[in-house]
Amino acid sequence: MNQNNKFDLHLHSGCSNDGEFSVNELLQMANSQDYDYIAVCDHNTIAGVSAFLSLPPIALKTRLIPGIEIDCAYQGKHLHILGLGIKPERVVERNLFANHTKQESEQEKIRLLDLFRRARAKGLLFDDDRVWMLAGVSGASGAQRIPCIEVLAAALLEDPRNNDHPLLAPYRPRGPRSGMPEFYFYLDHGKKDGFLVTKREYQDASWAIKTIHASGGKAILAHPGGYHYFSPELLESLMNEGLEGLEVLSSYHDLAMSKDYFQLAKERKIFVSGGSDFHGRWKPTVKMGIEGASTSISTGTSTSKSAWLSQVLDDIFKLVKSL
Numbered sequence: 198m199n200q201n202n203k204f205d206l207h208l209h210s211g212c213s214n215d216g217e218f219s220v221n222e223l224l225q226m227a228n229s230q231d232y233d234y235i236a237v238c239d240h241n242t243i244a245g246v247s248a249f250l251s252l253p254p255i256a257l258k259t260r261l262i263p264g265i266e267i268d269c270a271y272q273g274k275h276l277h278i279l280g281l282g283i284k285p286e287r288v289v290e291r292n293l294f295a296n297h298t299k300q301e302s303e304q305e306k307i308r309l310l311d312l313f314r315r316a317r318a319k320g321l322l323f324d325d326d327r328v329w330m331l332a333g334v335s336g337a338s339g340a341q342r343i344p345c346i347e348v349l350a351a352a353l354l355e356d357p358r359n360n361d362h363p364l365l366a367p368y369r370p371r372g373p374r375s376g377m378p379e380f381y382f383y384l385d386h387g388k389k390d391g392f393l394v395t396k397r398e399y400q401d402a403s404w405a406i407k408t409i410h411a412s413g414g415k416a417i418l419a420h421p422g423g424y425h426y427f428s429p430e431l432l433e434s435l436m437n438e439g440l441e442g443l444e445v446l447s448s449y450h451d452l453a454m455s456k457d458y459f460q461l462a463k464e465r466k467i468f469v470s471g472g473s474d475f476h477g478r479w480k481p482t483v484k485m486g487i488e489g490a491s492t493s494i495s496t497g498t499s500t501s502k503s504a505w506l507s508q509v510l511d512d513i514f515k516l517v518k519s520l
């Protein structure tokens with residue numbers, strides 16, 4: 198039983214382009230909230246986790262589960278696959294993700310030029326330097342982060358030359374998308390058929406799954422509710438490639454979605470996972486913590502929440518113990 202355990206299996210550190218805090222800061226935050234386990238899964242890099250593990254060990258209740266979140270594609274569909282419980286020393290020793298990290302960074306730089314061109318074609322104004330400055334550097338590695346769409350949105354919203362641009366109106370104070378303006382701008386325009394969706398190459402999902410296994414981790418499909426093309430058939434194909442689990446609780450999901458994904462994971466007999474996808478500043482309403490991961494779970498009635506949720510948490514704890 199998980200009754201006495203508290204965990205969050207999907208957090209980002211500042212080594213993600215859209216992250217903020219160091220791994221050490223995440224652990225301190227989690228520790229002060231009495232977490233037993235957190236998994237840090239940065240986009241396509243283990244730099245933050247490795248930097249933390251090279252420091253002298255600190256005595257905390259909260260244990261770090263090293264992870265990674267890999268951008269990849271399967272049957273032409275862009276997916277995020279989590280590698281949970283990877284062994285960073287094995288990753289370094291066998292040079293498992295170094296090329297991928299480098300290639301992703303190069304691809305993201307090329308994509309950024311395309312994003313800039315697309316934004317300007319809509320009459321949106323910004324200075325390239327300002328966008329790079331807002332992206333900032335990662336505290337752990339000192340590396341310049343490559344601006345993500347949320348950062349571009351921040352530059353567009355603060356530039357007075359865009360004050361009357363209708364495209365930005367929903368993200369202004371009191372607008373319908375003002376709650377998390379930068380993140381909603383990304384969801385509205387950087388996904389599906391949004392004007393900032395760019396074509397780019399990704400590593401194949403089968404490579405991602407194999408490399409996660411070679412790293413000693415388990416391969417879990419992140420936030421299925423984040424893909425409009427997710428289907429049980431897609432999950433089954435990925436299982437044939439070696440995928441072992443599904444992220445059932447996520448800030449991308451509402452309660453109904455989480456219930457569907459839980460049932461699907463149980464039917465297919467794969468691991469159930471859950472994480473907030475906490476990033477910090479660019480997703481300010483997404484907090485650390487698994488119970489708030491699906492908004493309606495935290496606002497649901499306590500009876501409907503406890504029976505179902507404790508079942509889900511029990512299952513997620515089985516995954517934690519297997520890592």
Ligand SMILES: [Zn+2]
Pocket residue numbers: 266277419420
């Ligand atoms: Zn993701």
Ligand SMILES: [Zn+2]
Pocket residue numbers: 207209266474
């Ligand atoms: Zn994530």
